[in-house]
Structures are given as structure tokens and as C-alpha cells.
Amino acid sequence: MNNPPTVNGLPYLGIYKNIKKDILGYSLHLANTHGGLVRYKQFGKYGYQVSEPEYVKQVLQTNAKNYKKPAFDVSRLDQVFKGGLIGVDGDEWTRQRRIIQPQFARKALMGLIPTMISLSEDLAKKWEGKIGQTINVFEEMGEVLFSIITQTMLGISIGETQKDIAKACNTVNEESRNFNLLARLAGKHFPNLPNPANKTSDDAVSLLHSTVSSIISERKNSEPKNDLLQMLMDAKDEESGEGYNDLELRNQIITLMLAGYETSANALTWLWGLLDQYQQHQNDLVDELKHALGGRAAAEDDLKNLKLMKAAIEEGMRLYPSVHTFPRESVNNDIIGGFDILGGSRINIQPYITHRNPDYWPKPEVFNPHRFLGDQSKKIHKYAYIPFGGGPRLCIGYHFAIIEMSILMSVLLPRFELKLNGYTPIAAAHTTLTELNGMPMKLEARK
Ligand code: HEM
Structure with missing residues (x-):
């Protein structure tokens, strides 16, 4: 050997x-x-x-x-992910991925941009009333990105249903952060023990199951909408001609909801922190936005012109990959x-x-979006940069994430500046890579 x-x-x-x-x-x-x-x-x-x-x-x-x-x-996360894209393997995964893949192609997602812009504008309005305050950037990003995923996917808007779903998702995500080995083993091997943690997580899972199931059945009896649920309901496997059944649809929706907001929220939280630490890159980014958009939000055709924006997001995820x-x-x-x-x-x-291998990333600890621009970017080894994984199981939400993050930043950055004011960010490696205190930053209007 x-x-x-x-x-x-x-x-x-x-x-x-x-x-x-x-x-x-x-x-x-x-x-x-x-x-x-x-x-x-x-x-x-x-x-x-x-x-x-x-x-x-x-x-x-x-x-x-x-x-x-x-x-x-x-312990009990398999109840949530089992049956959805993340939790299946082999032939079952191949079939599920084949059905969903076209719905997440870049072009197919363009119709969701107006919803993304409108929710980003809502946050901008809320921030106007918070100027001068120190905000928890992770919470702020998490809230808006959660609205984006639920609204683009299910067509539901901020209200009681969404609050309930958010609470259940947070419970599930908190459980995934529970690194207490004994509690995890107990939950896994003695699932029927009357243990309060089991109950909370079971309640969260049943709430997710029942809410999403009822949204699906309501939709079946109403007009088609322009959202991901509709796209997934209409999707057919090109080989068999069959789509998802109701249970699969429910599992898929829950999987996407859970996989799709905390990751992006962490990525943008780190980006805000980095931009304050690297003022020149922040100034260049604001110039790019002003020049390309002149004060309006980015539309479909603008995205290709926001090259520095995409590079900054990519470089942020190089240093702080959510997964x-x-x-x-x-x-x-x-x-x-x-x-x-x-x-x-x-x-x-x-x-x-x-992402910190100096053979591939000179001065790996330095935030430099130019690594992802022009000729330099062409030299990057495909597997030296893997924030979205790679190969057949590459993140299905890759385009969705890049689009929503670019839109949100294009609305917020020209109007607001976030300041660390002496705070030093601390990386905390939970299931996702998060900032220990949610990145507290002072919110200022951009001059
Ligand atoms: C910055 C944001 C995101 C990051 C960093 C990220 C990262 C990843 C990574 C590393 C994987 C591969 C895991 C593996 O191979 O074991 C993955 C898979 C996945 N992601 Fe994402 N993700 C993000 C956003 C999203 C969004 C927005 C969605 C859905 C709307 C999503 C849905 C999924 C799904 C369903 C899979 C499983 C794919 C499969 O196994 O076929 N992700 N993600």
C-alpha cells in the first residue's frame, strides 16, 4: 500500500x-x-x-x-432532504436532476428578475429608515434572500405563511448546526424517544411538509403563475415524458428552499465586510454600477456588463465559501x-x-476581484475554484445565486455604505461558513 x-x-x-x-x-x-x-x-x-x-x-x-x-x-435532517435532489443518489438522482436542470438554466431564470428587484427595493426602503444604526448584516441578507427564494419559487409574499416557513427552516438549519455528537446520535438511533429537540425538529418538518403540500394543491386548482413551482410542475423528463409526482414536488421545493438562501446570505455578508476592508475595490464597484445603470436596478441585459460585480462576488466566495x-x-x-x-x-x-492554495492563488489571503477578470480568469484551474462544487453534482442553484446576489448588490451598493467601525470579522465554520456575530456594521447613506 x-x-x-x-x-x-x-x-x-x-x-x-x-x-x-x-x-x-x-x-x-x-x-x-x-x-x-x-x-x-x-x-x-x-x-x-x-x-x-x-x-x-x-x-x-x-x-x-x-x-x-x-x-x-x-440526526433528523434526512427526513427533510430525503427524496429531494440533495438527498438522493444513483439512478434516482439522475432522473430527478434531468427533470429540474432546464428550469435552472440561466435563461430560464430571467423571468424571475423583476421579483428579485422589487424585493431588493423593499429592503432599500427599510434601510433608509435605519441610517446610522448598526445592523446585523447576516440577518438582513438572510431575510431578503429568503423572501426572494420563497417568492420566486412559490409565488407567496411576505405574510403569515412565509413567517411560519421561515421559522421552520431556521429550526432545521439550527439542527444542522448542532455539533453535539451525543444529541445527534441519540436523535438518529432513538428517534422515538420523547426528547424536546426531536419534537421541535419534527414539528418543523411537518409544518414544512403540510404548508408546501397545501400550496401545491391550491396551485393545481388555480391559474398558472410565473414562478419556479409552476416551472417544476410543468417540467417533464425528456426520456420518460413523466414529471414529478406530488410528493417529489414537495420534497424538491423544500430542498431548494433550504439549500438556497443561507448560502447566498453568508456569501453577501462576507462580501460587505470585505468591501469595507478594501475601499478601492468598493469605489471601483460603485463606479461600475453608476456607469452601467445610472441609478436604476440591473435588468437582464445589464448583468453581462457588471463584470467587476460578478468578479467581486466570486472573489468573496473564494475567501469565504459558504459551503x-x-x-x-x-x-x-x-x-x-x-x-x-x-x-x-x-x-x-x-x-x-x-481556495487558499498559493500555487493557484498567489497571496491567497488578499481580496482581489481582478483574479476573476480578463486573461487572469482564463488561467484558473476549474477545480481550484469550487464554491459551488463540481462535476455532475455541481450546485443546481449556481446561476440563480449569482443573479440574485448581483441584483441585490446593484440596488443596495450605490445607495448605502456599511462600515465595520473597528470590528474584526470572525469566521465560524458551522454547516455553512458564517460570521460569528452576524457581521455587525454601521449603515450609512452613500455620499
Ligand atoms: C452562494 C450560494 C450557494 C452556494 C455557495 C452553494 C453551494 C453548493 C455546493 C458546494 C453544492 C455541492 C455539494 C456536493 O457536491 O455535495 C451545492 C449543491 C446544491 N445546491 Fe447550492 N449553493 C448555493 C446556492 C444555491 C441555491 C440558490 C439553490 C437553489 C435555489 C441551491 C440548491 C442546491 C441543490 C439542490 C444542490 C444539490 C445538487 C445535486 O446534488 O444534484 N444552491 N450547492
Whole structure:
């Protein structure tokens, strides 16, 4: 066996304590010390940290069949994701993805832009009344992006239903942040134990199930609308001619809702912080917006002209990829970069680590959107930049996310400035990469 560089750590626990204390710092240390493929031990079992772009490519693309998505190890999340795109594998995944893929093509999403603009304008109006206050940027971004996903998807507007859904989604997301191993194992192996945490999460899941089911049945008896629900209801598998049944439709909608707002909210939260730390890039961005839009919100045709905006969003996600780590499980033995990989092992793909490899990203800690512009951008290794994953399971919401983030920033940036005022952001690696205190920043009108 030609094993990769290996870190055994403590007896039985292996590297668990180091990971629990600081997963990103420790993983970066492992990559810097041992390279782009490191074998580690945790709870008596070996796993692999894969960060070198060519190796990432093998796992996500060239030999993707050998690297399946592991079952959710978070106690009850499988109830939510099971049956939707994120939680299925093999032939079932292929069929589901084939049906949904055309609805998320860039062109198909253009009809959703007016809704995105109108909700961004609502936030701008709200911010006008908050000038001078210190705001929690993550909460503000989360709220508007949640409205965008629910309204573009289900056609429902801010009101009681949306509040209930938001609460249920937050409960589910909070559970996914629960890194208390014992609680997770108890929830998973003794699902029927009368435990308050189980009840809260079960109630949230049933609320999501019943609300979305009733929206679907209402829609079936009413006029078609211009939203994603309609697109998914009308979608047909090109091979079989069949669409989703009601249960699949419900699971898909919930999956998209949960996957689609916290990630973008984190990305924009970090971007606001970075723009205040790099004033010149912020000024250039505002100039680009003023020049291209002259005070109005970006419409479909403008997006291609907002090159610096897209580059700034991309560079923000290079430094702070919302999905900082995602797992695979090797099916059979494989060889990566000349090293043996055992079948049945956990593989960690870590955008946060890959995005800091100095061989691909000179001065990796510096925020420089120009990396994503012109000739420089053409030289980027496809698997050195993986905030949306890669290969067949590339994020389905990639275009949706880029469009909604560009629209929102194009409305807010020319009018407002957010200031850290001496606050130093702290990265917290929960399920998504979030700012520990929600990025408190002072809201000012742009002069
Ligand atoms: C900045 C925003 C986003 C980021 C950083 C992000 C990141 C990711 C990543 C890394 C994956 C791949 C995970 C893996 O391979 O295991 C993924 C998959 C997925 N994302 Fe996103 N995402 C974002 C926005 C969205 C949005 C807006 C939606 C839906 C509207 C969405 C829906 C999904 C779905 C359904 C999958 C599973 C795809 C499949 O397995 O076929 N995401 N996302």
C-alpha cells in the first residue's frame, strides 16, 4: 500500500479534538504541512482530506461514480432532504436532476428578475429608515434572500405563511448546526424517544411538509403563475415524458428552499465586510454600477456588463465559501496522485482549503476581484475554484445565486455604505461558513 501522508492523532479520537476546535485552521495546517491529499484518523477510522485541484477533479468529476454522497449524519435532517435532489443518489438522482436542470438554466431564470428587484427595493426602503444604526448584516441578507427564494419559487409574499416557513427552516438549519455528537446520535438511533429537540425538529418538518403540500394543491386548482413551482410542475423528463409526482414536488421545493438562501446570505455578508476592508475595490464597484445603470436596478441585459460585480462576488466566495467542506464516500479502492485510497472511506472536499492554495492563488489571503477578470480568469484551474462544487453534482442553484446576489448588490451598493467601525470579522465554520456575530456594521447613506 502506498498511503498518503498520515496523521493519527490521539488514540481512538484521532484528530477529532483539533477538528472540533478549529476545522478550517487545522485542515489548512494539514494541507500546508502535508500537501493536497492527507489521510487522517478519527474514531478509529481513516478518512482523506482532498484539496489539490487535480485530485478534487478525480473525486468530483473523472471518477465521480466511485465517490457517492454519504447519508446525512445529522440526526433528523434526512427526513427533510430525503427524496429531494440533495438527498438522493444513483439512478434516482439522475432522473430527478434531468427533470429540474432546464428550469435552472440561466435563461430560464430571467423571468424571475423583476421579483428579485422589487424585493431588493423593499429592503432599500427599510434601510433608509435605519441610517446610522448598526445592523446585523447576516440577518438582513438572510431575510431578503429568503423572501426572494420563497417568492420566486412559490409565488407567496411576505405574510403569515412565509413567517411560519421561515421559522421552520431556521429550526432545521439550527439542527444542522448542532455539533453535539451525543444529541445527534441519540436523535438518529432513538428517534422515538420523547426528547424536546426531536419534537421541535419534527414539528418543523411537518409544518414544512403540510404548508408546501397545501400550496401545491391550491396551485393545481388555480391559474398558472410565473414562478419556479409552476416551472417544476410543468417540467417533464425528456426520456420518460413523466414529471414529478406530488410528493417529489414537495420534497424538491423544500430542498431548494433550504439549500438556497443561507448560502447566498453568508456569501453577501462576507462580501460587505470585505468591501469595507478594501475601499478601492468598493469605489471601483460603485463606479461600475453608476456607469452601467445610472441609478436604476440591473435588468437582464445589464448583468453581462457588471463584470467587476460578478468578479467581486466570486472573489468573496473564494475567501469565504459558504459551503466550506462537503463530504463524499469512496465506494471501491482507488488511486489518487499515486496514493492508495481505501473503499468505504470518508473523503472531505474543502473549498476553503483549495481556495487558499498559493500555487493557484498567489497571496491567497488578499481580496482581489481582478483574479476573476480578463486573461487572469482564463488561467484558473476549474477545480481550484469550487464554491459551488463540481462535476455532475455541481450546485443546481449556481446561476440563480449569482443573479440574485448581483441584483441585490446593484440596488443596495450605490445607495448605502456599511462600515465595520473597528470590528474584526470572525469566521465560524458551522454547516455553512458564517460570521460569528452576524457581521455587525454601521449603515450609512452613500455620499
Ligand atoms: C452562494 C450560494 C450557494 C452556494 C455557495 C452553494 C453551494 C453548493 C455546493 C458546494 C453544492 C455541492 C455539494 C456536493 O457536491 O455535495 C451545492 C449543491 C446544491 N445546491 Fe447550492 N449553493 C448555493 C446556492 C444555491 C441555491 C440558490 C439553490 C437553489 C435555489 C441551491 C440548491 C442546491 C441543490 C439542490 C444542490 C444539490 C445538487 C445535486 O446534488 O444534484 N444552491 N450547492
